[in-house]
Amino acid sequence: MNKRNYSKELDAKIEAFQKDGIYPRLLLHACCAPCSSYCLEFLRQYFDVTVFFFNPNITDKEEYHKRVEEEKRLIREYNKQVESGNFEGMHSDAKARKIEIIEGDYDPKVFYEAARGLELCKEGGERCRKCFELRLGETARVAREKNFEYMTTTLTISPLKNAQVLNEVGEEAAFREGIAFLPSDFKKKEGYKRSIELSAKFGLYRQNFCGCSFSQNNI
Numbered sequence: 001m002n003k004r005n006y007s008k009e010l011d012a013k014i015e016a017f018q019k020d021g022i023y024p025r026l027l028l029h030a031c032c033a034p035c036s037s038y039c040l041e042f043l044r045q046y047f048d049v050t051v052f053f054f055n056p057n058i059t060d061k062e063e064y065h066k067r068v069e070e071e072k073r074l075i076r077e078y079n080k081q082v083e084s085g086n087f088e089g090m091h092s093d094a095k096a097r098k099i100e101i102i103e104g105d106y107d108p109k110v111f112y113e114a115a116r117g118l119e120l121c122k123e124g125g126e127r128c129r130k131c132f133e134l135r136l137g138e139t140a141r142v143a144r145e146k147n148f149e150y151m152t153t154t155l156t157i158s159p160l161k162n163a164q165v166l167n168e169v170g171e172e173a174a175f176r177e178g179i180a181f182l183p184s185d186f187k188k189k190e191g192y193k194r195s196i197e198l199s200a201k202f203g204l205y206r207q208n209f210c211g212c213s214f215s216q217n218n219i
């Protein structure tokens with residue numbers, strides 16, 4: 001079977017929306033501000049974006065609060081640009097609109113439950129798949145509840161994460177809830193590089209581990 005090119009699939013969808021002059025409501029699962037920086041810069045041109053911060057996998061409370069506050073600060077920065085009309089240093093201001101944020105419930109016990117029995121799996125393995133299922137499953141549920149047309153995740157920007165697994169898990173979750181999944185591979189087309197530039201521009205906190213206590217201990 002041919003390997004899917006999720007980045008091209010995303011481009012094709014956007015082209016179709018642009019042709020029809022529509023800006024679908026998108027619920028974007030976000031893991032942290034640095035990963036969101038490029039995804040938001042790009043997606044806000046074509047979608048009416050609401051960020052969903054649902055990450056019970058960040059098992060350290062202090063770390064969680066640091067990341068969610070940084071996410072909110074980034075969104076405030078982007079919304080200030082929309083208010084002032086000043087998009088200096090940004091890739092494109094076309095159709096940029098304000099971004100909303102919804103913070104999901106935070107309870108690391110939910111993550112530990114999902115990861116039970118997989119604690120010693122290497123990063124990138126089965127524990128991470130369960131972690132994606134947990135986070136994208138909840139994103140799909142909220143997207144359906146709040147009448148979003150599309151959902152996707154910032155996670156595909158990470159060179160350390162398997163875009164194929166993420167897209168499969170996201171598609172399954174969206175399908176179960178009867179909404180559409182937006183395929184992505186945000187690291188492509190220099191997306192990851194741009195996220196580093198934007199993180200520097202906004203002085204974003206960049207953590208050096210994925211999120212759970214296992215990743216913190218290099219498991």
Ligand code: SF4
Nearest residue numbers: 128131210211212215
């Ligand atoms: S390493 Fe990251 S993706 Fe994997 S289980 Fe831990 S927090 Fe989730």
